[in-house]
Every structure is written in C-alpha cells, then in structure tokens.
Amino acid sequence: MRIMLTTMLALLAGVLPTQAVGQHQPHSASISDVAVSPLEVGHVLRFSSQVFDERREVRVVLPPSYGEGTADYPVIYTLDGASYLLPTAGAARYLSAYGDIPEVIVVGVHSTDRSYEMTPPPAPGFRGAQPGGRYGGADDLLRLFEDELIPLIDGRYRTQPFRVIVGHSLGGLLAAHAIVANPDLFQGHVLLDPSVWWNDRALVDHVLEVMAGPHGATARVASAQAAYGFDEDWQRLTATAANGFHGEHFVIEGESHASMAYAGTFLALRSIFFDFPFPGPALGQSAAGALVEHYEMLSRRVGYEVPPSRSDVADAVQGSIRQNRVDDAQAAVDLLVRVHGRSELSQRLQDQVDEARADSDFVFIPLDLESPRPTADEIAPFLGHWKGTIVNDPGVDFDVDLTIRQDGDSTVVESFNTGPRGHEFGRGPRVLVGVRGDGVLEYGRVVGGFALEVTMLRLEGEKVLIGAAELRGMRLPKSSPRLTQRVTLRLERVADEMEP
Numbered sequence: 001m002r003i004m005l006t007t008m009l010a011l012l013a014g015v016l017p018t019q020a021v022g023q024h025q026p027h028s029a030s031i032s033d034v035a036v037s038p039l040e041v042g043h044v045l046r047f048s049s050q051v052f053d054e055r056r057e058v059r060v061v062l063p064p065s066y067g068e069g070t071a072d073y074p075v076i077y078t079l080d081g082a083s084y085l086l087p088t089a090g091a092a093r094y095l096s097a098y099g100d101i102p103e104v105i106v107v108g109v110h111s112t113d114r115s116y117e118m119t120p121p122p123a124p125g126f127r128g129a130q131p132g133g134r135y136g137g138a139d140d141l142l143r144l145f146e147d148e149l150i151p152l153i154d155g156r157y158r159t160q161p162f163r164v165i166v167g168h169s170l171g172g173l174l175a176a177h178a179i180v181a182n183p184d185l186f187q188g189h190v191l192l193d194p195s196v197w198w199n200d201r202a203l204v205d206h207v208l209e210v211m212a213g214p215h216g217a218t219a220r221v222a223s224a225q226a227a228y229g230f231d232e233d234w235q236r237l238t239a240t241a242a243n244g245f246h247g248e249h250f251v252i253e254g255e256s257h258a259s260m261a262y263a264g265t266f267l268a269l270r271s272i273f274f275d276f277p278f279p280g281p282a283l284g285q286s287a288a289g290a291l292v293e294h295y296e297m298l299s300r301r302v303g304y305e306v307p308p309s310r311s312d313v314a315d316a317v318q319g320s321i322r323q324n325r326v327d328d329a330q331a332a333v334d335l336l337v338r339v340h341g342r343s344e345l346s347q348r349l350q351d352q353v354d355e356a357r358a359d360s361d362f363v364f365i366p367l368d369l370e371s372p373r374p375t376a377d378e379i380a381p382f383l384g385h386w387k388g389t390i391v392n393d394p395g396v397d398f399d400v401d402l403t404i405r406q407d408g409d410s411t412v413v414e415s416f417n418t419g420p421r422g423h424e425f426g427r428g429p430r431v432l433v434g435v436r437g438d439g440v441l442e443y444g445r446v447v448g449g450f451a452l453e454v455t456m457l458r459l460e461g462e463k464v465l466i467g468a469a470e471l472r473g474m475r476l477p478k479s480s481p482r483l484t485q486r487v488t489l490r491l492e493r494v495a496d497e498m499e500p
Contacts, residue, residue: 041061041086041089042059042060042061042062042085042089043059043060043062044057044058044059044060045057045058045059045060045152045156047148047152049144049148050147050148051140051143051144051147051148052112052140052144054112056110056112056144056148056149057110058081058107058108058109058110058149058153059081059085059107059108059110060105060106060107060108060153060157061085061086061089061105061106061107061108062105062157063093063096063103063104063105064093064103065103065310066103066105066157066158068340068343068344068345069310069340069341069343070158070339070340070341071158071307071310071339071340071341072158072159072160072307073102073103073104073105073157073158073159073160074102074104074105074159074160074162074163074164074273075104075105075106075107075153075157075159075160075162075163075164076088076092076104076105076106076107076163076164076165076166076269077107077109077145077149077163077164077165077166077186078106078107078108078109078165078166078167079109079111079118079165079166079167079168079171079174079175080109080110080111080114080167080168080171081107081108081109081110082108082110084108084166084168084171084261084265085106085108086108087261087262087265088106088108088166088265088269089106089108091262091265091266091269092104092106092269094266095266095269095270095273099277099278099309099311099312100270100273100277101269101270101272101273101276101277102273102276102309103309104164105153105157105159107149107153109149111141113134113137114170115133115134115135115170116134116135116136116137117137117138117140117141117174118137118138118141118167118170118171118173118174119135119136119137119138119170119173119174119198120136120138120139120173120177120181120198120199120203121135121136122135122136122199123199123200123202126198126199126200128197128198128199128200138173138174138177138181139181141174142174142177142178142181142182142185145185146182146185150163150185160304160306160307161187161303161304162187162188162302162304162306163185163186163187163188164186164187164188164189164190164269164272165178165185165186165188165189165190166190166192166265166268166269167190167191167192167194168192168193168261168264169192169193169194169195169257170195171192171194172190172191172192172193172194172195172196172229173194173195173196173198173203175189175190175191175194176189176191176194176196176203176204176207177203179207179210179211179215179219179221180203180206180207180209180210183210183215183219184215187218187220187302188220188221188222188272188273189219189220189221189222190222190224190264190265190268190269190272191221191222191223191224191229191230191268192224192260192261192264192265192268193224193225193226193227193228193229193257193260193261193264194223194228194229194230195228196228196229196230197228201233204230204233207237208233208236208237208240208241211237211240211241211242211245211247212240212241212242213242214242215242216241216242216244216245217242217243217244217245218244218301218302218303219241219245219246219247220246220247220271220272220274221237221245221246221247222247222248222249222250222267222268222269222271222272223247223248223249223250223268224249224250224251224252224260224263224264224265224267224268225249225250225251225252225260225264226251226252226253226255226256226257226259226260226264227256227257227260228257229249230249234247234249246271246274246275248267248268248271250264250267250268250271252264275298275301276298276306278290278291278294278295278308278309278312278315278316279294280315280319280449280450281319281449281450282450283367283369283431283446283449283450283452284367284369284450284473285450286320286323286325286328287315287316287317287318287319287320287322287323287325287328287332287450288316288317288319288320288325288328288329288331288332289328290316291308291312291313291315291316291332291335292335294308295307295308307339307340308335308336308339310336310340310345313332313333313335313336313339313340313349314336314345314349316329316332317329317332317333317336317349317352317353318349318352319448319449319450320332321352321353321356321475322448322450322451322474322475323450323451323473323474323475324362324364324475326353326356326357329349329352329353329356330353330357332349333346333349333350333353336349356475361477361478362475362476362477362478363475363476363477363478363480363483364474364475364476365470365471365472365473366472366473367451367452367472367473368433368472369431369433371433371434371442372434373411373434374411374432374434374435376406378435379404379406379411379435379441381459381462382404382435382441382457382459382465383404383405383406383496384403384404384405384493384494384495384496385401385402385403385493385494385495386400386401386402386403386404386465386491386492386493386494387399387400387401387402387491387492387494388400388402388465388489388490388491388492389489389490389491390417390469390487390488390489391487391488391489391490392485392486392487393485393486393487393488394485395485396419396420397420398417398418398419398420399417399418400415400416400417400418400489400491401415401416401417401418402414402415402491403415404441411432412429413429413430413431413432413443414427414428414429414430415427415428415430415445416428426445430443430444430445430455431443431444431445431446431452433452433454438458439458439459440456440457440458440467441456441457441458441465442454442455442456442457443455444472447471447474448474450473450474451471451472451473451474452471452472452473453469453470453471453472454469454470454471454472455467455468455469455489456468456469456470457489457491462493463492463493464490464491464492464493465489465490465491465492465493466488466489466490466491467488467489468486468487468488468489469487469489470487
C-alpha cells in the first residue's frame with residue numbers, strides 16, 4: 001500500500017499561502033516586526049484502498065506530548081473528517097488538558113460517496129432513500145477500517161487498542177451500524193443526531209439486541225440528540241443492556257441538527273472515557289498507591305494495560321512527597337520512565353524526590369484513621385449545636401458554627417466558619433476521627449484530598465468546648481506559617497442533641 005504523507009499547515013484546508021498572508025499591510029505603522037509562519041496541526045495521509053479501488057485520504061492530529069516520550073494513545077476516528085476533524089480534535093485537546101479524558105490521537109476520515117458509505121442496504125419497502133441514489137456501502141466502509149485504515153494508523157503511530165468512532169447524522173448511523181455489524185472494531189461509539197430513521201428504525205432494535213448480549217458488558221455508547229436519534233428507545237437500551245454497559249444520552253437544546261455536533265462531541269467524549277481520569281487518593285491512602293490501583297482496575301476493565309498519564313504520575317509523585325512517602329514517590333517516577341521514557345518531566349520529578357529524601361528540615365504528624373468508632377456514651381456529651389470563635393495567632397479570627405448529631409449508628413459532624421465581613425466558608429461535613437481515651441473529641445477538614453486539619457475539643461463543664469487544631473498527614477517545612485500559627489477554639493452549646 002502506497003502512502004503519501006503531507007502536512008496540514010493551518011486550521012482549515014485551503015488557507016491562503018504564507019506569501020499571501022504576508023502581503024497584508026498592517027494599519028498601524030508602529031508594528032513593523034511581525035513574523036508570519038504556518039500553523040501546523042497534523043498530517044494528511046493518502047493511501048490506495050483495495051476495498052473501494054480508489055485513493056483515500058485521512059487527516060491525523062497528534063496529542064501535544066506525542067513527541068516527548070514513548071507512550072501509546074487511544075485513537076478517535078471521526079467520520080466526515082473534512083467538517084468534524086478540528087471540532088473533535090479541539091474538544092479532545094481541551095478535555096485532556098483538564099484531565100477529563102486521556103490524550104488521544106484524532107483521525108478525520110473523509111468520504112468520497114457519503115450516502116453510499118454510511119448507509120446499510122435499504123430494506124424492502126423503505127421509502128426514505130432517494131430514487132436512483134446509491135446506498136448500502138456501510139459494511140464496505142467498516143471493512144476499510146478493519147483491513148486498511150486501522151492497520152495503517154496502528155503501524156504508523158503509537159496507539160492503544162482503544163478506538164472510538166464519532167459520527168454525526170449519517171455518520172451516526174454508520175457508528176450505530178458498527179455496533180451491530182462488527183461490535184469489537186471500536187470500544188467506544190459516539191452517536192450525534194444519528195439517522196436511525198433509516199430503514200424505519202430497524203437498526204435500533206438490532207443495537208438493543210447486541211447490547212443485551214456479551215458485547216454489551218464492555219460497551220461504551222454516548223448518544224447526543226437535538227433533532228433526532230434514539231428518543232424513548234434509549235430507556236429501552238439502558239434497561240435491557242448487559243451488566244457492565246456504560247451509556248449516556250444527552251439532549252442538546254437550543255442547537256440545530258448541524259450546530260449540535262460540537263457540544264455533543266464534547267459531552268460524549270467525556271462520557272466514553274468516564275473512568276479514565278485518576279480521582280486521586282482517598283483520605284489516608286498513598287497517592288502513588290492509589291495511582292497504581294486505579295490504572296490496574298481500569299486495565300482489567302478495558303482488557304489491556306492502560307499507561308498512566310504523565311500528569312497523573314506527576315500528581316502522584318508530588319502527593320506522595322507531601323504525604324512523606326518518599327519511597328512511593330520514587331516508585332511513581334520509575335513508573336513514569338518505564339511507560340513514557342526519560343524526559344524533562346521525569347528528571348524534574350526525580351530531582352524533587354532526591355531533594356525530599358535529603359531534606360530533614362520538616363515536620364510531619366501522621367494521620368491515623370484506625371481509631372475505633374466512639375461509643376454512644378463517649379459521643380453523647382458532645383451532641384448538640386455549638387457556636388464560638390476560632391482564634392488564629394497570628395491571623396484573623398473566625399466565628400464557627402458546629403453541629404454534632406446522631407444519624408442512626410453514625411455520628412455526623414457539620415461545621416462552617418464566618419469571617420469578619422460575614423463571608424461564610426468551609427461549610428460541609430467533617431471527618432470524625434474519634435474520642436481519645438482522655439475524653440478529647442477529634443474531627444477534621446480534608447486538605448489537599450489526603451491530609452486532615454484536625455480539631456481537638458474537650459468539654460469544660462457541660463456547655464463549653466475548648467481546644468486547638470493541627471494539620472496531620474502532610475509534610476511541612478519547619479518554616480511553614482502553619483507551624484508557627486497557634487489555633488485555639490472556644491465554643492458554647494446553644495442547643496442540645498440535634499434531630500437528623
């Protein structure tokens with residue numbers, strides 16, 4: 001197969017050449033040092049297709065980090081590539097920048113005969129096909145994907161065996177048809193206003209049948225609709241799909257059939273990759289350990305080893321250092337090098353680990369969450385509604401509103417603070433640590449996802465609580481203001497035990 005590789009020089013094909021752009025004279029004579037250069041966003045691949053006996057074209061946009069390491073990437077194939085490549089690549093780039101989806105390779109697939117390539121054969125009696133039109137080539141296009149295009153992309157780029165097809169209108173029909181005709185070809189299907197009216201909606205029932213079987217247990221389908229699509233059949237799909245099926249249906253309001261595609265793509269991609277983002281460690285859990293656990297679970301779910309993203313590993317390294325788990329941080333750096341290769345990022349993180357290992361000028365108070373749950377007698381004196389003041393020396397004092405109540409077998413601690421100007425902050429539930437042997441109640445506010453700012457209160461009589469606060473589970477330099485600041489509390493009971 002002969003392949004010709006060229007370069008996309010601008011955001012849209014067919015932009016004016018650089019010389020023409022450079023000939024424009026600026027209105028302001030003060031701007032005289034303007035440099036003009038092409039904006040490269042991807043590649044154009046042209047190849048000879050034996051399935052269609054013609055030259056075909058696809059356009060490929062690589063993720064920003066592709067040239068910085070050795071990692072593999074999921075691939076998104078978007079149909080009608082001339083129209084939807086850049087919107088899809090833009091949505092993917094934005095979502096990956098904020099950690100909602102992994103970085104991906106986006107391939108825009110161009111059609112030479114759209115009505116033929118994206119439609120299953122018209123059923124007898126179906127009146128929606130135009131007389132004299134050419135239809136029914138959907139299986140040929142899927143053969144092009146399986147036999148030619150996917151091997152081409154996998155052979156030329158570093159890819160993961162996780163492929164997503166994105167289709168709008170007739171493209172959505174083809175993406176839905178792929179679920180039925182070749183359910184293993186793509187791991188995710190994005191259906192944007194799909195033309196499932198084709199063949200009087202017979203395809204919908206076929207999709208439901210497949211999703212109710214073994215393939216439904218690992219399927220990921222995201223549907224977005226403005227003009228037409230699954231409608232009420234989506235409820236039937238989710239009700240009958242196999243256990244493990246992941247699907248979401250979005251109604252795009254205020255957009256036309258054409259304009260809904262971008263919003264739908266954005267929402268659908270986030271849904272398809274719903275379980276890829278690393279949520280961070282649970283309270284008291286090693287950041288690096290949580291990272292490994294997350295990607296091991298994800299790998300088992302998708303059926304191949306998913307490499308952790310560079311940003312996730314960096315967060316785990318820095319989080320482990322803050323947790324004073326330097327050996328865990330080193331393991332995360334080693335994982336980064338193994339998966340992505342050596343880079344400026346891996347060296348920077350290694351330097352941070354080495355500095356943390358050599359540094360002894362810090363304070364670390366361990367976070368122990370293994371205390372037994374307090375008994376009813378132990379917690380009873382603290383139940384009620386309390387109000388008072390947090391004194392920060394040095395710093396600004398705050399009013400505090402604290403409620404401690406029983407909810408069944410659980411103790412609920414809720415609190416919020418009010419600043420000097422009446423601004424409320426910190427409202428929400430607190431983590432109950434326990435009641436110590438000396439009668440001190442400990443509860444905390446989560447800091448950074450893994451540390452706890454623990455408040456320690458003891459009774460002074462029956463109606464007054466006094467105490468202090470300290471940060472546990474986070475490594476702090478001895479010069480940190482948190483260590484030099486003295487935090488004390490005094491609260492008075494304003495009501496006895498609160499009802500849930």
